[in-house]
Amino acid sequence: MELQARCLCVVAMLLVAGLAGLETAHGAGECGRVPVDQVALKLAPCAAATQNPRAAVPPSCCAQVRAIGRSPKCLCAVMLSDTARKAGVKPAVAMTIPKRCAIANRPVGYKCGPYTLP
DSSP, X not given: OHHHHHHHHHHHHHHHHHHHHHHTOOSOBXXXXXOHHHHHXXXXXXXXXXXXXXXXXXXXXXXXXXXXXXXXXXXXXXXXXXHHHHTXXXXXXXXXXXXXXXXXXXXXXXXXXXXXXO
16 A cells, blocks of 8 residues: 555656646747647547548547637647557648637638648
8 A cells, every 4th residue: 555655656757747837838830839749639529530530529629629719820730740640640631620629710721730621
């Protein structure tokens, strides 16, 4: 039991240290002052839709994509991020989500690495 408590304490300390590191990022990147990998976590509701082009896209996913997509540069960076890759996101499928969500003002034709937003 004592070993579990120590492990839990170590995990908690690492988590706090990691979050503190995120808050100390300075400057602006593709998503402003928020690190791309942190923004990518907001797309958790999109998990199935980023792996299967026939999967239904939940409204909560569409809402996040709509918000992040206000900056095509940020949306592109998020969809190609390490976090997305590690989560099993298929970029070619992920790029179709704005269209599948019927987002009217999506950046059609925007080049995102080797991909183009439909």
